[in-house]
Amino acid sequence: MSPRDLMGAALRGLSANKLRSLLTVLGVSIGVGAVIVLVAVGNGSGKAVQARLEAMGTNLLTVSTTGGGGGFQRGQAGPANQQYSLTLDDASALADKRLAPDVSSVAPVMTSSGTTATNGDTSYTVSQIIGTTPSYMPATNTPVGIGESFTQEDVDTSQRVILLGQTTATELFTRPASAVGQTIKLGAVDFVVRGVLASKDSTGFNDPNATAIVPINTLRATQAGYGALSQIVVQAANEDRVDTAQAEVTQLLTARHQVPADQTSPFRITNSAQILQTSQDTAATFTALLATVAAISLLVGGIGVTNIMLVTVTERTREIGIRKALGARRRTILGQFLIEATLLSLIGGAVGVGVALIVSRFQLAGVQPALVPSSIGLALGVSAAVGLFFGSMPAHRAAGLRPIDALRHE
Amino acid sequence: MRVPAVQVPVVPVVVASVAADALIDIRDVTKTYGHGETAVHALRGVSLRVDAGEYVAVMGSSGSGKSTLMNILGCLDVPSRGEYWLDGSNVAGLSEDQQALVRGRKIGFIFQSFNLIPRTSALANVELPLTYAHLRRAERRKRASRALDLVGLSDRADHRPNQLSGGQQQRVAIARALATGPRILLADEPTGNLDAHSTDEVLGMFDQLNSEGRTVVVITHEHDVAARARRLIQVSDGRIIVDEVTR
Ligand SMILES: Nc1ncnc2c1ncn2[C@@H]1O[C@H](COP(=O)(O)OP(=O)(O)O)[C@@H](O)[C@H]1O
Numbered sequence: 001m002s003p004r005d006l007m008g009a010a011l012r013g014l015s016a017n018k019l020r021s022l023l024t025v026l027g028v029s030i031g032v033g034a035v036i037v038l039v040a041v042g043n044g045s046g047k048a049v050q051a052r053l054e055a056m057g058t059n060l061l062t063v064s065t066t067g068g069g070g071g072f073q074r075g076q077a078g079p080a081n082q083q084y085s086l087t088l089d090d091a092s093a094l095a096d097k098r099l100a101p102d103v104s105s106v107a108p109v110m111t112s113s114g115t116t117a118t119n120g121d122t123s124y125t126v127s128q129i130i131g132t133t134p135s136y137m138p139a140t141n142t143p144v145g146i147g148e149s150f151t152q153e154d155v156d157t158s159q160r161v162i163l164l165g166q167t168t169a170t171e172l173f174t175r176p177a178s179a180v181g182q183t184i185k186l187g188a189v190d191f192v193v194r195g196v197l198a199s200k201d202s203t204g205f206n207d208p209n210a211t212a213i214v215p216i217n218t219l220r221a222t223q224a225g226y227g228a229l230s231q232i233v234v235q236a237a238n239e240d241r242v243d244t245a246q247a248e249v250t251q252l253l254t255a256r257h258q259v260p261a262d263q264t265s266p267f268r269i270t271n272s273a274q275i276l277q278t279s280q281d282t283a284a285t286f287t288a289l290l291a292t293v294a295a296i297s298l299l300v301g302g303i304g305v306t307n308i309m310l311v312t313v314t315e316r317t318r319e320i321g322i323r324k325a326l327g328a329r330r331r332t333i334l335g336q337f338l339i340e341a342t343l344l345s346l347i348g349g350a351v352g353v354g355v356a357l358i359v360s361r362f363q364l365a366g367v368q369p370a371l372v373p374s375s376i377g378l379a380l381g382v383s384a385a386v387g388l389f390f391g392s393m394p395a396h397r398a399a400g401l402r403p404i405d406a407l408r409h410e
Numbered sequence: 411m412r413v414p415a416v417q418v419p420v421v422p423v424v425v426a427s428v429a430a431d432a433l434i435d436i437r438d439v440t441k442t443y444g445h446g447e448t449a450v451h452a453l454r455g456v457s458l459r460v461d462a463g464e465y466v467a468v469m470g471s472s473g474s475g476k477s478t479l480m481n482i483l484g485c486l487d488v489p490s491r492g493e494y495w496l497d498g499s500n501v502a503g504l505s506e507d508q509q510a511l512v513r514g515r516k517i518g519f520i521f522q523s524f525n526l527i528p529r530t531s532a533l534a535n536v537e538l539p540l541t542y543a544h545l546r547r548a549e550r551r552k553r554a555s556r557a558l559d560l561v562g563l564s565d566r567a568d569h570r571p572n573q574l575s576g577g578q579q580q581r582v583a584i585a586r587a588l589a590t591g592p593r594i595l596l597a598d599e600p601t602g603n604l605d606a607h608s609t610d611e612v613l614g615m616f617d618q619l620n621s622e623g624r625t626v627v628v629i630t631h632e633h634d635v636a637a638r639a640r641r642l643i644q645v646s647d648g649r650i651i652v653d654e655v656t657r
């Protein structure tokens with residue numbers, strides 16, 4: 001029997017019970033679609049995290065003190081913590097090329113949150129005001145979009161100048177471009193808008209554009225007081241120097257704060273490359289988890305194929321007997337039922353791929369799915385294999401029937 | 411309706427055992443279903459030779475073992491004991507595939523319940539054994555159409571079994587049995603579900619086929635059907651009790 005004849009017989013078999021075939025196809029297509037979409041979602045969220053971290057730069061170290069040393073808003077820190085609080089002197093020491101040769105730039109950071117900014121009648125509560133030095137902007141990949149940055153001189157002389165994040169600028173001035181040169185109030189203090197930061201992609205729950213940046217000395221003088229720094233942002237000379245820079249920072253801070261040798265370091269230094277690696281691992285785990293869930297639904301779809309083929313074989317036992325009486329060989333019957341099962345799964349697979357291609361164009365749970373081409377091939381291949389595998393038991397059962405037993409079947 | 415002719419005296423015709431190449435040759439065949447206390451002895455030692463071109467009727471009461479005998483003759487079932495030589499070769503020595511080949515090429519089946527494949531056109535039904543015999547599509551079409559023509563159903567080629575009358579269905583079944591040009595036609599109560607008119611048509615075809623040289627074995631209850639044959643075999647309780655030439 002030629003392949004074309006086999007295909008014809010299989011198609012006739014499938015179309016004999018359209019609703020049933022349709023439902024089985026649906027089961028497989030849900031499985032295949034789920035595999036592709038869920039893998040794309042996992043991949044998409046991994047890519048998003050990676051893009052954000054890469055935008056930060058991979059030669060970035062962020063130094064903070066564990067145990068609340070940086071918390072100036074929550075009142076005085078305890079004496080034990082105060083010893084390890086990060087200071088402007090620490091930042092200066094880290095910037096010293098002789099003490100830390102692999103550090104290229106240092107930016108001390110203080111933050112103040114929930115401050116109300118006003119422009120005439122318009123007011124807006126800025127979620128985070130950052131006090132820092134000009135090197136913060138290049139180090140953290142926070143370029144000024146409109147206008148210009150403030151200078152080290154502005155920092156030294158505590159100038160009341162401010163850089164607005166996109167959201168802050170839009171809330172206060174509607175058109176961010178018109179903000180530059182205007183004066184706004186932070187609390188009771190006037191600030192001249194020097195520039196507007198370029199828009200940043202959302203990092204999830206917090207709007208990274210709902211910020212403002214002012215010279216650190218100005219922030220200390222007007223808003224935050226002279227407490228500890230919340231963190232120090234350190235840029236390594238280049239990506240290969242991140243580890244040595246990190247060692248230098250640790251050594252320097254340990255010495256400056258006289259940390260006893262037997263104590264675990266009170267300083268937390270996060271390395272953006274490490275964060276990137278960790279979040280990539282997390283994304284991979286997430287993707288694997290989603291793929292497993294999807295694979296289970298594909299398995300369920302496959303069992304559906306077996307189920308339907310078993311019913312079909314039972315229902316058509318007499319027909320199998322007639323075919324055998326007319327000279328059909330074992331492998332012809334086997335082929336017919338295997339092709340039926342494989343067609344069911346392949347059609348299901350194709351439908352699943354089509355639906356997945358459409359669905360993955362939309363954001364799902366805040367994630368833009370990124371299709372993995374191999375997952376499409378894999379899902380299709382698996383669906384064909386599912387047909388062959390799950391169809392083979394019923395097909396073998398059909399093919400192995402003795403002609404007379406099949407013919408006598410009621 | 412024809413009435414059975416005079417009851418012929420029971421004089422078994424001894425088929426010469428020297429006849430070297432009988433088409434069908436079964437030797438002391440038994441068939442037992444189940445085992446132990448519930449065992450059913452459908453055939454209790456049957457020997458039978460049928461030469462090419464014969465027209466044989468098998469009669470017997472219900473449950474006497476006629477269908478069992480025909481299933482064995484058609485390689486649809488295997489004997490519990492005994493040998494079956496078909497066209498010079500021992501069927502027990504044939505592989506499953508070879509037996510399928512024998513069924514497809516040498517034997518045409520006609521059943522009481524027609525056994526057409528549902529939801530499949532008359533023409534496609536007739537084509538089926540040709541497909542299994544690996545004929546090319548065009549050749550299949552041609553032969554199937556000719557077979558349908560022979561049974562007078564060319565105009566019903568596209569009809570499905572459920573769109574045909576019983577007599578028409580049985581004629582499609584005959585066309586299908588003839589399509590591969592088999593030497594043997596095995597019919598198990600072919601007219602059991604037919605009215606008198608259709609019965610006459612079907613029997614006419616059997617006569618015709620036999621006169622063309624085909625071997626016909628027909629199982630029947632009806633004496634007027636049996637009367638068309640030239641040899642009558644009567645089965646009772648799994649044994650042949652009468653084997654005679656009637657015409
Ligand atoms: N598959 C089977 N299992 C058990 N007994 C069977 C089977 N087929 C036939 N028989 C028994 O074998 C005997 C002969 O059956 P069968 O050849 O069909 O008779 P007939 O065709 O002469 O009416 C009957 O008693 C029947 O009940």
Ligand SMILES: [Mg+2]
Pocket residue numbers: 476477478598
């Ligand atoms: Mg019977």
